[in-house]
Amino acid sequence: MSEAAAAFLKGWKPGPLMPRSDARDGGLTFVIAVLCFFACVTAVAALAADRAASGWTSQLKDSATVLVRPTGGETADAAAARAAEALADVRGVSEARALEKEQAAALLEPWLGKGVLADDLPIPRLVALDLDPQHPPSAAELEKALKARDVDATVDDHSLWIRDIVRAGTWARAAALGVSALTALAAAAVIAFAARAVLASRREIVEVLHAAGAKDGYIAGLLARRFAAMAFVAGVGGALLAGGVGAAARLAGGGQGLTPVLPVAWIDLAALLPCPFLAAAVAALAARSAAIRLLKETP
Amino acid sequence: MSRKPRFTPLAPEADAVGAEPEPVLSFAGVGLRYGRGEEVLREISFELEAGSFHFLTGPSGAGKSSLLKLIYRAERPSRGLVTLFGQDLSVLPRRQLPLLRRRIGVVFQDFRLLDHLSAFDNAALPLRLAGRAPRTYRDDVAEMLAWVGLGSKLHAMPPTLSGGEKQRLAIARAVIGQPDILLADEPTGNVDHEMAVRILRLFVELNRQGTTVLIASHDQDLVARSGMPQLRLDQGRLARVEEAA
Numbered sequence: 001m002s003e004a005a006a007a008f009l010k011g012w013k014p015g016p017l018m019p020r021s022d023a024r025d026g027g028l029t030f031v032i033a034v035l036c037f038f039a040c041v042t043a044v045a046a047l048a049a050d051r052a053a054s055g056w057t058s059q060l061k062d063s064a065t066v067l068v069r070p071t072g073g074e075t076a077d078a079a080a081a082r083a084a085e086a087l088a089d090v091r092g093v094s095e096a097r098a099l100e101k102e103q104a105a106a107l108l109e110p111w112l113g114k115g116v117l118a119d120d121l122p123i124p125r126l127v128a129l130d131l132d133p134q135h136p137p138s139a140a141e142l143e144k145a146l147k148a149r150d151v152d153a154t155v156d157d158h159s160l161w162i163r164d165i166v167r168a169g170t171w172a173r174a175a176a177l178g179v180s181a182l183t184a185l186a187a188a189a190v191i192a193f194a195a196r197a198v199l200a201s202r203r204e205i206v207e208v209l210h211a212a213g214a215k216d217g218y219i220a221g222l223l224a225r226r227f228a229a230m231a232f233v234a235g236v237g238g239a240l241l242a243g244g245v246g247a248a249a250r251l252a253g254g255g256q257g258l259t260p261v262l263p264v265a266w267i268d269l270a271a272l273l274p275c276p277f278l279a280a281a282v283a284a285l286a287a288r289s290a291a292i293r294l295l296k297e298t299p
Numbered sequence: 300m301s302r303k304p305r306f307t308p309l310a311p312e313a314d315a316v317g318a319e320p321e322p323v324l325s326f327a328g329v330g331l332r333y334g335r336g337e338e339v340l341r342e343i344s345f346e347l348e349a350g351s352f353h354f355l356t357g358p359s360g361a362g363k364s365s366l367l368k369l370i371y372r373a374e375r376p377s378r379g380l381v382t383l384f385g386q387d388l389s390v391l392p393r394r395q396l397p398l399l400r401r402r403i404g405v406v407f408q409d410f411r412l413l414d415h416l417s418a419f420d421n422a423a424l425p426l427r428l429a430g431r432a433p434r435t436y437r438d439d440v441a442e443m444l445a446w447v448g449l450g451s452k453l454h455a456m457p458p459t460l461s462g463g464e465k466q467r468l469a470i471a472r473a474v475i476g477q478p479d480i481l482l483a484d485e486p487t488g489n490v491d492h493e494m495a496v497r498i499l500r501l502f503v504e505l506n507r508q509g510t511t512v513l514i515a516s517h518d519q520d521l522v523a524r525s526g527m528p529q530l531r532l533d534q535g536r537l538a539r540v541e542e543a544a
Contacts, residue, residue: 210396
């Protein structure tokens with residue numbers, strides 16, 4: 001054996017059976033990166049929506065409102081004070097506050113405007129309750145306490161609002177997950193199309209590999225690994241970009257994120273970490289199944 | 300060289316089953332057409348015994364390459380039966396094809412080298428696909444390439460090789476796994492006479508070790524010098540059989 005041959009063999013490693021790169025790789029990587037970006041942003045939005053819904057639900061669960069109607073010759077303020085006194089003794093009520101007339105009027109301002117209320121207009125009095133979040137009393141228990149003191153009042157434990165918020169939160173989560181799934185499907189379709197194009201353009205290589213005894217699964221595996229590597233890189237790019245957008249949203253909005261409606265937390269950005277791995281897995285599966293289907297059509 | 304003819308032509312109506320040893324390759328009433336065109340092979344019937352050496356001759360367009368493709372099942376016959384190693388290729392499950400093809404060495408007329416791999420990696424391909432560890436075949440491949448005169452071009456990429464070098468590399472790839480049957484489509488078409496004789500010697504040596512050899516060639520001089528029997532195709536039919544000299 002010549003010295004040159006010996007030197008070659010010393011550093012030799014088997015080369016890749018499929019060419020590592022293709023002229024279309026750049027464009028495809030960009031498309032997958034953009035899809036990964038959308039999937040990541042949607043995932044962060046889903047987490048933020050979930051947090052917002054949980055926060056609102058928690059705030060509503062921690063409080064209740066009682067509408068008091070004066071009876072007999074009792075003034076509204078006196079009735080409200082009596083109701084607050086009755087409710088303060090109920091187990092699970094941390095604090096009961098009767099709102100002054102001015103405070104009640106302020107609540108009506110958004111609907112009626114400022115300074116339009118006549119002095120003699122009977123404005124219902126409200127009692128605001130802060131509840132023990134661990135053991136909040138039920139509306140029935142509060143009504144029972146009021147009835148015991150002969151107070152005519154209606155208890156609003158916010159259950160209607162809570163149901164609506166929980167429903168809205170569920171829909172928001174489902175929509176975000178749906179968009180993420182659609183994005184993943186779109187990425188899979190793009191990769192499957194690209195895998196078929198690569199196989200078509202490498203038909204001669206496939207024929208040689210087949211003739212030399214390569215199994216369909218082996219050839220499909222070569223493509224799957226190639227596209228998985230490409231999707232991993234694209235996933236890193238998309239996740240980094242989405243991370244940048246998420247960080248900007250968090251910084252722009254202070255403690256509450258961009259807006260209180262969609263509060264992004266730093267921990268949400270951890271959800272982007274699996275993106276490159278998921279992108280690689282989706283790419284590998286899509287490329288493999290597309291390749292297997294196409295290879296089965298060969299003799 | 301006196302050699303017992305191992306080629307047995309079959310009449311289309313002949314019974315292939317008999318007391319003779321099991322042939323390694325058998326064609327019975329085989330026809331092949333591409334799409335809706337005319338048949339390129341018609342009523343081909345013959346058998347090759349294990350360890351035999353034959354040339355497949357005939358003018359250009361006679362169907363030599365098509366016949367070889369039927370053997371490694373790059374094509375399926377339109378009619379008739381092709382049996383290799385006792386297996387009917389028409390009904391062979393797809394999952395069993397790779398194992399069958401690993402027993403076949405193919406030299407393509409257009410070489411079909413993988414341009415993105417070195418000459419060494421091209422030659423090593425069948426061993427690699429058979430799942431062998433690189434260290435177990437490294438020296439064998441280097442030796443084979445040296446034997447075909449490419450010992451100084453292990454690292455060379457196929458586009459940088461001459462036509463003759465590509466041909467020799469294609470041959471090295473086909474024989475490196477010591478296949479049970481070697482199919483070669485015009486393997487000496489791009490080499491000089493000296494190299495052609497050398498390649499023929501390689502095939503003969505492989506044949507002596509038990510490999511069945513079928514070489515499609517229109518090099519009548521080489522065929523005559525070899526003294527090996529021929530299958531002669533003409534217009535898609537097995538027209539003439541010339542036994543060994």
